Amino acid sequence: MKRLFRILIIGLSTLALAACSQIATDANSLFVSELTEKEDAILSIASDKSFVFDFHIDSEYKEASVWIEKYEAGKLVDDRLAHLTTEVEQSGSIIVTLSENTNENNNSFNIGVGTDENLTSINVSDTDLIGLESMASVWGSTSEKVAIDNGEAVLANISYSDDENGMHSLTTDFFEDAAGHMNELEKYDVAYLLKVEFVK
Template identity: 40%
Template structure:
């Protein structure tokens, strides 16, 4: 298990260093990273699904807090399933990935990593995954978003229901007012971020 975690950490670190999206021009913004085919291959070889974001902030932001929330039928069940608070540079990359464990195929490892030129930090936790028929994965639909308090970066929805649809743009910007969108989903994982000035 330690060997698998080490391999995943090394791959995620290489992607953090290589994925820095030079197209982000404005400060205090975050956007989904534009990965090369090689970076996509490296991620797919170590995880089932991943989300990669590039950020650019001014010097007043010193840290970032990242966490995963778990909802069941629209109700918050676990506020910080996996979390990390780490110091940041002005530019860097955030990666969230899920990998099945070799020991128990019902269990997956949730990985959160933050990387920049000066180094990287990461956090992992195991989670028993829902046994459902359908899932949908999505990132904040805006190409580039302004940094805001407790922003939603990505969502993973699981359902045994008849159909699934993408979450609205408003869900990502006003999650507390839009929980009705996920009330029919068995389980929803939400990746959130807050950039901190201290």
């Protein structure tokens, strides 16, 4: 699985970087990558849920940190469930996939950051889950271009609940101002937030 994820990162990063060189974009920003049908198919085969983002930064930025926070009923229980810090260059991609193993009640996350010169990835499992097989899930990501010079940003979420009344995705307001809308996480039994920060 790790080898498949590494190949997937290299392939998607190469395609994303090639596409990025043809598109004029604002510096110091991050946005959801526009994937081809083939790239979507590869991600669907290799994982249950996935997120791909492209970034463009000034040379003053040297590192990117990507991590996953875990919440239970709105309370932070792990602020670094998965954490990756790596050197970055002016453009690249962030790829995050989730493979769910409901029989064993665990989630396996792969995080990768790729640029022209560097590829870094990690695989982390959350084995502290009970009743995952009986929960419904929703997931989503920011739909806006994210300015990376504002500090840490929430890029995506995956949330689980066994609420019989159904569940809704996080609001757009949450991604724009997570600190002011943390109460939205209280309606989920388990919620994961994908965060990023670029460092000079």
